[in-house]
Amino acid sequence: MKEGFWREMGLSDDEYELIKEILQREPNEVELGMFGVMWSEHCSYKNSKNVLKQFPTTGPQVLQGPGENAGVVDIGDGQAVAFKLESHNHPSAIEPYQGAATGVGGIVRDIFTMGARPIASLNSLRFGSLKSKKTRYLFKGVVAGIAGYGNCMGIPTVAGEVYFHPSYEENCLVNAMCVGFMKHEDLAKGLATGPGNPVFLAGARTGRDGIHGATFASEEISEATEERRPTVQAGDPFMEKLLLEACLEVLKTGYVLGMQDLGAAGLTSSSCEMASRAGTGIEMDVAKVPCREEGMTPYEILLSESQERMLFVVQKGKEEEVRAIFEKWDLEVTIVGQVTADGLMTIKEGAEIVAQIPAQALTELCPRYDRETQEPEYLAQAQGYDLGALPEMEDYGKVLLTLLGTPTIASKEWVFNQFDYQGGTNTVVPPGSDAAVLRVKGYNKGIALTVDGNSRYVYLDPYRGGQIAVAEAARNLVCAGAQPLALTDCLNFGNPEKPEIFWQFKEAVAGMSEACRQLETPVVGGNVSFYNETKGEAIYPTPVVGMVGLVEDLAQVTTLGFKQEEDLIILLGQNKDELGASTYLSVIHGLEAGKSPEIDLELEKQVQQATLELIKMGLALSAHDCSEGGLAVALAECCLAGKMGAEIALTENIRPSSILFGESQSRIIISIHKSKIDTVLQHLKKLQVPSKVLGSVGGEVLSIAGSGWKVKVELAEMEEKYWRAIPCLMKG
Amino acid sequence: MKFGIVVFPGSHGQTDCHYVFEQILQEPVTYLWHAEEDLQGVDCVIIPGGYAYGNYLRAGAIARFAPLMEQVIAFGKKGGLILGICNGFQILTEAGLLPGALIRNPSLRFQCQNTYLRVEQTETPFTNLCEQKEVVKMPIAHEEGGFVTDKETLERLEKEGRVILRYCNEQGEVTPESNPNGSLHNIAGIVNEQGNILGMMPHPERCVEAILGGEDGKKIFNSLVAWWQGGAGR
Numbered sequence: 001m002k003e004g005f006w007r008e009m010g011l012s013d014d015e016y017e018l019i020k021e022i023l024q025r026e027p028n029e030v031e032l033g034m035f036g037v038m039w040s041e042h043c044s045y046k047n048s049k050n051v052l053k054q055f056p057t058t059g060p061q062v063l064q065g066p067g068e069n070a071g072v073v074d075i076g077d078g079q080a081v082a083f084k085l086e087s088h089n090h091p092s093a094i095e096p097y098q099g100a101a102t103g104v105g106g107i108v109r110d111i112f113t114m115g116a117r118p119i120a121s122l123n124s125l126r127f128g129s130l131k132s133k134k135t136r137y138l139f140k141g142v143v144a145g146i147a148g149y150g151n152c153m154g155i156p157t158v159a160g161e162v163y164f165h166p167s168y169e170e171n172c173l174v175n176a177m178c179v180g181f182m183k184h185e186d187l188a189k190g191l192a193t194g195p196g197n198p199v200f201l202a203g204a205r206t207g208r209d210g211i212h213g214a215t216f217a218s219e220e221i222s223e224a225t226e227e228r229r230p231t232v233q234a235g236d237p238f239m240e241k242l243l244l245e246a247c248l249e250v251l252k253t254g255y256v257l258g259m260q261d262l263g264a265a266g267l268t269s270s271s272c273e274m275a276s277r278a279g280t281g282i283e284m285d286v287a288k289v290p291c292r293e294e295g296m297t298p299y300e301i302l303l304s305e306s307q308e309r310m311l312f313v314v315q316k317g318k319e320e321e322v323r324a325i326f327e328k329w330d331l332e333v334t335i336v337g338q339v340t341a342d343g344l345m346t347i348k349e350g351a352e353i354v355a356q357i358p359a360q361a362l363t364e365l366c367p368r369y370d371r372e373t374q375e376p377e378y379l380a381q382a383q384g385y386d387l388g389a390l391p392e393m394e395d396y397g398k399v400l401l402t403l404l405g406t407p408t409i410a411s412k413e414w415v416f417n418q419f420d421y422q423g424g425t426n427t428v429v430p431p432g433s434d435a436a437v438l439r440v441k442g443y444n445k446g447i448a449l450t451v452d453g454n455s456r457y458v459y460l461d462p463y464r465g466g467q468i469a470v471a472e473a474a475r476n477l478v479c480a481g482a483q484p485l486a487l488t489d490c491l492n493f494g495n496p497e498k499p500e501i502f503w504q505f506k507e508a509v510a511g512m513s514e515a516c517r518q519l520e521t522p523v524v525g526g527n528v529s530f531y532n533e534t535k536g537e538a539i540y541p542t543p544v545v546g547m548v549g550l551v552e553d554l555a556q557v558t559t560l561g562f563k564q565e566e567d568l569i570i571l572l573g574q575n576k577d578e579l580g581a582s583t584y585l586s587v588i589h590g591l592e593a594g595k596s597p598e599i600d601l602e603l604e605k606q607v608q609q610a611t612l613e614l615i616k617m618g619l620a621l622s623a624h625d626c627s628e629g630g631l632a633v634a635l636a637e638c639c640l641a642g643k644m645g646a647e648i649a650l651t652e653n654i655r656p657s658s659i660l661f662g663e664s665q666s667r668i669i670i671s672i673h674k675s676k677i678d679t680v681l682q683h684l685k686k687l688q689v690p691s692k693v694l695g696s697v698g699g700e701v702l703s704i705a706g707s708g709w710k711v712k713v714e715l716a717e718m719e720e721k722y723w724r725a726i727p728c729l730m731k732g
Numbered sequence: 733m734k735f736g737i738v739v740f741p742g743s744h745g746q747t748d749c750h751y752v753f754e755q756i757l758q759e760p761v762t763y764l765w766h767a768e769e770d771l772q773g774v775d776c777v778i779i780p781g782g783y784a785y786g787n788y789l790r791a792g793a794i795a796r797f798a799p800l801m802e803q804v805i806a807f808g809k810k811g812g813l814i815l816g817i818c819n820g821f822q823i824l825t826e827a828g829l830l831p832g833a834l835i836r837n838p839s840l841r842f843q844c845q846n847t848y849l850r851v852e853q854t855e856t857p858f859t860n861l862c863e864q865k866e867v868v869k870m871p872i873a874h875e876e877g878g879f880v881t882d883k884e885t886l887e888r889l890e891k892e893g894r895v896i897l898r899y900c901n902e903q904g905e906v907t908p909e910s911n912p913n914g915s916l917h918n919i920a921g922i923v924n925e926q927g928n929i930l931g932m933m934p935h936p937e938r939c940v941e942a943i944l945g946g947e948d949g950k951k952i953f954n955s956l957v958a959w960w961q962g963g964a965g966r
Contacts, residue, residue, distance in 0.1 A: 147842045151873070152783040154744025238742050238786025330741060418842045420873040422938050425748045430945075439943065441751065554943065 005029075009036030015367060022361045030299045030347065030355040034362060037265035037303060038272065041530050044366040047496040048528045051506050054513040055523040061485050062522055067277075069110040069190055069260065070180070071524025073486045075550050078184050079440065081447055082116035085124070085177040085488040085546040087529035091232045092174040096141025100174050101149040101235040105307050107178040108153060109261035112244050113310070115188035115251050116180025119424055120438055121150050123160040123176050124451045124490070124544045128169030130407050130729040135164070138172050140730065145235075146176065147418040152237035153244070157419035158427055158436035159449055164407045165456075170534035175490040175527075177451055177546040181440070188251050190260035192274035192282055192313050195341040197257060199271070199282055202326050202333040203243045203309040206267070207292035209233045210305025239308040239331075246329040247310055253325070255318035262309040268302045268362070270311040271337075272345050275359035281344040282359070284337030298347060298354045313339055373506055374499035382460055385593035387579050392657055396632075396711045399588055401721050403629045403661065404636055406587050410725035411640075433559045433641070434625060435480040437551055446551040448482030453544035454628065460581045461596035462504045462541055466511025468596070468665060471604045472627060473547040474519050478608045479623040479668060481556035481615045482549030484519065489526035489545050494538025496530045504541040505530075512543060518601040519608075521547065558615050560624035561641030565698040567621060568674050569638075569646060572607045572684070572691045573667035575631065577658045583628045584661035597665045603690075604666040610689040611668045617683075619676050626667040632660040632704060632711070634669055635694075639702050640722055645715050648695035648704040656709050671697055733960040735761040736774030738804065738820075740795050742787070745780030745817060748937045756940050757953055766798040776813040776956055777804055779820030781873070781935060791819060791834065791876050792826035801827055813857055813956065814929040818874055821921075821931030830924055830931045831889070832881030834874075838914040842875040846945070847912055847934060849920050850900040853893050856923060857959040858930045861951050867904040868948035870934035872912060877933040879915035879922070889922055897921035897932055 006016040057065040064072035070084035088103025128135040210233040260270040275282045286301040326333035347355040416431035429437035435450035452473040458465025474484040494501040532539045580594020614620040626634040684691045703712045737746045753761035784795035816824040824830040851862040897920040901910040911918045921932030936949030
């Protein structure tokens with residue numbers, strides 16, 4: 001082997017030595033390429049696996065935890081949902097439309113591979129400032145790419161979130177989530193069982209696109225990676241739609257023993273992961289793989305990341321039945337190999353063996369690293385910033401309007417109107433609320449879906465930020481009237497080889513794990529995306545949580561908008577003097593400082609349970625959680641969604657900036673009919689949940705009065721800011 | 733009344749339509765596979781929304797060549813009832829059953845939103861249960877929904893009363909602001925000369941239950957059934 005060639009494959013000298021030891025010889029170029037992709041961070045989780053072990057992953061609701069293509073949870077009546085969140089950051093930063101489109105395509109395949117029919121998509125996006133031309137280009141391309149792929153597939157994109165922050169200027173984040181519906185008995189797995197059974201490859205032909213995509217995703221973005229634009233794959237949603245229908249149809253026959261899509265590391269990963277899980281081997285002839293281009297080498301065929309392909313193992317003797325289904329859908333399907341008992345990945349080109357590696361060497365023997373950790377230097381200074389010295393503003397009405405017009409807070413209608421969010425006719429709560437709700441046809445129940453993650457909290461306190469990410473996702477579901485069930489995560493961080501980054505990662509995962517345990521929402525799947533850095537600058541640490549909840553009775557579906565004049569507005573939870581890590585500080589004072597808001601998970605749980613109870617009792621007519629922009633923005637959002645004003649009186653002795661815009665956790669705003677006030681307050685007292693009446697719904701103005709100050713903003717002014725901000729910026 | 737829903741590779745509105753006929757209207761319904769050449773004796777053909785053949789080349793351009801389409805065209809020419817929704821409307825124009833074409837929205841973006849429609853004609857198989865000038869609310873979800881045609885055809889469509897649905901505001905006023913996709917004369921739906929084929933961009937099948945935000949779509953489907961029971965089916 002040419003000296004140092006392995007480094008081009010992203011392997012370290014030590015890893016290369018280990019490979020020689022495993023094989024008891026030098027690997028050839030093809031084998032080295034296979035190790036290169038399988039031992040990349042993207043496929044092996046070598047830097048993160050030890051940390052991820054902290055996540056609770058079990059619970060009575062969990063039918064399939066991490067390790068498969070997607071997690072699966074029980075929703076009763078013999079039904080289940082499969083879901084997973086995954087990043088496609090690097091490809092999207094290079095080629096926004098195709099990068100985002102194939103991100104959707106990849107996660108959709110993960111879902112139907114499990115035997116579930118995809119019923120909803122979500123996404124979590126992060127960009128730089130919309131004032132920059134580059135950001136507008138990326139934002140526009142990414143949204144169009146998600147729309148282009150998802151709409152064509154007929155899968156409604158029902159919820160999502162978008163944050164704009166300078167740390168994502170060069171390295172945008174595109175996290176896509178897909179949710180599928182199935183009956184328990186439909187659950188399929190990625191297992192290559194039964195030596196002698198044929199291995200089929202179906203769908204698109206294999207081309208030279210995306211070779212080493214997984215390796216590329218495991219390094220920082222630089223000018224050199226810009227040149228790798230051609231390695232970003234192009235998506236064909238029509239092909240994927242055919243593949244989806246054919247795969248679900250073929251799974252119903254019972255002749256398919258295991259199925260896995262070809263994602264990162266293509267044919268290599270799908271085949272060796274299926275073999276490794278089943279403890280078998282696979283013998284495959286690359287000459288049988290239908291190629292898009294002539295003269296492709298075994299190396300290229302094995303590492304290609306061409307989209308819309310599926311690998312599966314069929315019961316011997318049922319080849320023709322399976323073939324007929326794919327042909328009905330006008331899809332190419334080929335037997336490329338067979339399952340073997342020897343545990344080896346034997347790759348042939350015709351009669352010649354071009355690579356032979358134990359399957360588990362590729363999937364299990366990659367070294368795991370416990371990276372060094374160190375608290376970053378910025379932290380003590382940022383946390384210690386004297387927020388008390390900040391002056392109070394003169395006109396808080398103006399501040400509120402500014403915040404409502406800040407792209408991170410403003411309406412994302414410009415985004416979600418590009419998504420076909422009603423297809424499938426299940427969308428009861430469309431995008432724009434705390435969580436989306438889909439009904440289950442034929443039943444009086446539904447599922448609630450949300451995706452959430454505030455990276456400023458994590459940047460200023462990764463442990464707390466991790467806790468909040470989970471708590472807030474659960475809070476969103478509760479506000480929609482759902483019981484949170486489980487979550488999937490996408491952990492977007494910088495270069496884990498830097499101790500400061502790895503410290504952020506470790507702390508955030510620890511915080512998330514703690515919240516998962518307390519709120520009884522296990523992690524059933526997810527994805528880690530490291531190396532989100534440009535020219536040595538990391539993004540803000542961004543763990544994103546995608547959560548699924550169950551709405552037991554569709555009559556309980558609740559939204560954020562105030563419902564009728566004279567309803568009373570109640571706050572569950574406590575207002576505190578906490579301005580740290582707020583959007584207010586960032587937008588108004590240009591400060592990313594202070595301590596992230598405190599979170600008491602016991603209180604969080606109480607507030608959530610109380611809200612859900614009041615919803616179930618039919619008492620809470622609207623519910624909305626306080627998040628970015630604090631109490632004032634949350635109240636404004638309730639007014640905007642309900643198209644009516646409110647009159648609020650605050651009695652706490654907290655300075656106006658903090659009480660209006662501080663982002664204290666575990667707060668939910670509900671509105672109730674005025675006749676029910678005694679029942680509600682008594683119930684809250686019984687549950688020992690801190691709460692107070694804030695005021696009442698009505699009029700065309702939102703007015704908030706404190707001791708000695710008052711904020712008054714016309715609904716029409718708020719509407720102008722909130723609805724127009726993003727369309728205006730996108731015209732510029 | 734038996735409904736048949738055409739399924740092309742890439743169609744996806746078929747299941748939504750099927751649900752409406754089976755569960756909401758409780759009328760017999762069957763799928764019609766693109767590669768077959770038999771309409772199975774249905775009384776009304778529905779061409780649903782979606783991306784038939786990926787809408788590659790041009791929306792509807794490939795679908796019109798499917799074997800089943802010959803039967804659909806013959807059925808329509810004989811006076812059979814056909815409803816094309818969204819992509820179905822695009823396919824009907826490509827197949828020559830309806831005039832004009834649907835071009836890209838001026839926003840150059842896919843648009844999913846609710847629209848208000850004014851019912852311009854009520855003496856049709858598709859709108860006979862509506863009031864004259866009634867305003868109904870239905871969602872659109874398309875990237876290529878701008879109805880265009882030459883001047884003469886447009887004049888004929890108007891003169892012959894073949895514009896059935898027009899985008900309007902909540903008050904029923906046909907304004908430029910209420911036109912979501914740049915359609916000429918705010919046209920949302922038209923019929924052929926004989927009046928038995930309707931193409932519309934909005935999705936009636938997506939608004940047949942209060943829980944999904946509205947029931948106005950039912951008026952279209954119920955009109956079809958009423959028309960059938962009132963004479964056409966006898």
